[in-house]
Amino acid sequence: MDDLKQSLGYKYLQQTKFDPQSIRRMERLEIYPTELFKKFPDPEKIMLPTDWQKDSSLQGALQGRRSNRRYQDSPLSIQDLAMLLWASQGITGRAGNYYFRAAPSAGALYPIETYLAINNVETVAAGLYHFQVAEFCLAKLSSGFMGEEVAQAALGQSFLAKAGVVFIWSAVLRRNFVKYGHRGLRYVLMDVGHICQNMLLAAEALNLGACPVAAFYDDELNRLLNLDGEEESVVYLASVGSKQ
Numbered sequence: 001m002d003d004l005k006q007s008l009g010y011k012y013l014q015q016t017k018f019d020p021q022s023i024r025r026m027e028r029l030e031i032y033p034t035e036l037f038k039k040f041p042d043p044e045k046i047m048l049p050t051d052w053q054k055d056s057s058l059q060g061a062l063q064g065r066r067s068n069r070r071y072q073d074s075p076l077s078i079q080d081l082a083m084l085l086w087a088s089q090g091i092t093g094r095a096g097n098y099y100f101r102a103a104p105s106a107g108a109l110y111p112i113e114t115y116l117a118i119n120n121v122e123t124v125a126a127g128l129y130h131f132q133v134a135e136f137c138l139a140k141l142s143s144g145f146m147g148e149e150v151a152q153a154a155l156g157q158s159f160l161a162k163a164g165v166v167f168i169w170s171a172v173l174r175r176n177f178v179k180y181g182h183r184g185l186r187y188v189l190m191d192v193g194h195i196c197q198n199m200l201l202a203a204e205a206l207n208l209g210a211c212p213v214a215a216f217y218d219d220e221l222n223r224l225l226n227l228d229g230e231e232e233s234v235v236y237l238a239s240v241g242s243k244q
């Protein structure tokens with residue numbers, strides 16, 4: 001269908017195709033590796049609790065999950081937030097120097113970083129945080145809920161400003177592209193889909209409302225998070241709050 005061929009997505013999929021004849025001769029890009037865990041110079045750290053149940057029903061969560069854009073004012077507990085973070089990106093296994101996480105990742109390269117715009121979570125001040133996977137803690141980046149700014153950057157989707165917390169996922173492209181080159185973007189986007197879905201199911205299991213969001217102005221969100229949009233760029237969001 002010629003009309004489809006106009007889209008960048010179509011061109012990208014065509015140009016990153018593998019085929020059995022040429023796969024061994026494919027050009028390998030010279031991309032330098034980068035650190036697996038993102039660090040900030042000496043941030044204030046909020047350690048996350050691990051004293052929550054891990055026995056919720058998967059079937060109930062699959063059946064019950066619906067995108068929910070209406071939230072109550074009541075706060076999320078820090079246990080609930082910790083469970084959502086664990087379900088999305090928590091370390092669940094180890095083999096030698098490799099740490100495996102709750103969501104799968106192409107080549108175990110884990111290119112996705114999680115930022116949180118926290119509005120209403122018990123015992124955690126409103127602000128922008130980064131989830132430090134290795135230490136299972138939050139690094140505080142700035143104070144004050146930036147929900148209004150996030151909502152504006154997400155094409156004015158105002159429900160984001162009413163959420164208890166907005167998950168903002170970015171991709172450190174180099175972490176994946178160092179191995180997968182031209183084909184890497186496919187996997188980065190799959191990775192973030194797995195992470196988001198884990199989080200959405202965990203939210204449902206906790207009887208929280210959540211909604212994935214991919215409509216946003218890239219440059220505006222990157223600016224809010226102080227990301228350059230080249231090495232690291234926002235790829236997906238999700239709001240979470242107490243169900244109405």
Ligand SMILES: Cc1cc2nc3c(=O)[nH]c(=O)nc-3n(C[C@H](O)[C@H](O)[C@H](O)COP(=O)(O)O)c2cc1C
Pocket residue numbers: 065066067068069157211212213214215216
């Ligand atoms: C990739 C993706 C992007 C989405 N972006 C938005 C968005 O920007 N705003 C929004 O309100 N919902 C968004 N959604 C939620 C969809 O509208 C929703 O999943 C769909 O209507 C099906 O409903 P359900 O999630 O309740 O099953 C998105 C969902 C996906 C998977």
